[in-house]
Amino acid sequence: MIDVNDFKQEIECIYKDEKYSVRDNGAVFRHPRDGKRPRKYDNFWTFGKSNDTHGHMEIASVRVHIIVATAFHGPKPTKEHVVDHIDTNRRNNRPDNLRWVTRLENALDNPITRKRIIMRCGSIEAFLANPSLLRESDVTSDFSWMRAVTNAEAQVSKERLLAWAESDKPTSGGTLGAWVYSQQPISQNDGQSSNVDEIDKLQSDSLNGWGQIPPRSYERPDEPEQRKQNVMLSLTPGAAQEIYFDNDTPNEYPCTPQEYNDDPLIAYAANLTENAVFWRNNNRDREYVVDKFGFSEDRNSLYVMTKSAYVWRRQDDGDWIAVPIANLNKGEVSEDELDYQLGEIVYKDNLFVHKRVETDFMPKKYLEEIFAKYTKTSG
Template structure:
């Protein structure tokens, strides 16, 4: 990422707690030397601040940088009940359009991203309001690793991606967020100018982006010829035991498949057709089951559940759950999503 300090962005001047600051739209600040006072070490230097590793905010001296930026661009704190809301929940993104003065209750009720996180952490809003100190998993710490200072484009993409994620009604397994939230959706067509998928290695196939460094996979069951009922043609290719997708580690084969209840998509339950084995160098490498001498219980292998839809003349493959899970867990989800025969 290029140096954000090199950007010639507009700036404003504000007074905050007896100090004068120049503030740029990228969230950086510059404290002016006090008149007739000795220049202090932090005076007249552009900075994003120093990271507070415990809470994930940028600090400057004893102040929160986001409060200085909010004051410069949105006016003084309206009341003691008001706090600064990071709209995309990225505490390192202090761009003015990502900040707003808001009460704590409004922050919960009006920010869908914050709301989704609270429901995930506490089970319900009622549980949170009753006792904010006791989330259902007994842990209050938060993962700040994904947060960082961003460009204007990344800021816009982050908010859009997180809002779309919040609308799904659930957080990926483990509640982890990755660099994918900063990325612009990279494949476009006239009817869908900003989709969030990439083309796969197989013709007519695409895959939904999960992580920023996702690589194209192969989907051997994808029909080469698009017929009048594309999903039906795809479904007829999904024989049990056939390779459904292939990545750099190996193959995943079909365990079960079925149409969604509205017949607008197909769900495919798959399992790994390889296991990891330690080599003589101590490294673990994937080995196809067919090359193993011992017998492996296929039910104990990692499983995955994928949804396939058809749009823009592409079969789009989306993971229903991120990562890989026990078979029983995904079989229940598969049964809930598909129509019974």
């Protein structure tokens, strides 16, 4: 792990009327304002606090990568420019991993991003003809692999990602684990498999588990009984949720019944009225509402199809935020902007355990096929 004092260069800069000292390892130091008492985040070196909503590091709600880019690469050239994390690790804020680009330049010039766009949209030409194919809602919420890195770790992870981007192999599944920061050479492995073979084995995580853009083709999920049982208590009494990523946080499940006499899942189903809030995230800035529900043939599982009650909107600074549909005027939202999820509920140990049939957001049509496969009685 990297230390804030492991650095070679230190620069001062001004960003949004605040004075910072910035190191080439991505650490920042906010100075007190002249004549004012030090504040909570003044006078100490930090890589920042991770924000699990968008994955970036922050200090007092200011994104660290923008401070570092300003210090080492100068102020934002135009309002259309954003900071690109070249290796796609949003917590690697080393200056050589950051650059000012427009979103189009990022799509065309970053080979890692470019390949993901091709896999999502079919081709760069298709993306340029219809940029709406690629939305911020394609970004997943799994940032568990991301962290501040040493210079050696940064070089290894970038080399591996670039090798994957240059390969022409299709995704084949796998888990990322500690591979991205491994010190094991990625050259030929005793003639058995090449770096591209190894990257190909793991690249589905680079697209779904921790990356930017899910591919167009989807593999069927495991059967429910094959899924890993690892749960945490949710914020709603009587509810629990399956853990998928290291940074998972407890959510709310407002439809969870608090009183029931007979079959618990039937009591739950009675609360699943159309557009009722089924899921609310820990930050309370995103909600999913009920679209349809159904029971498994043995009635031991309740499946719930949900849709987002928010849409992504780009701000003046180039960032995207989730805006509740209720805050927008009629006609401002199209069906294509909505994300869908498919969840499973089982009753175990006096808890309603909530699972995700897919760990990512998927097209409605695809999830409807899975829903029809698993359910016999729909609601």
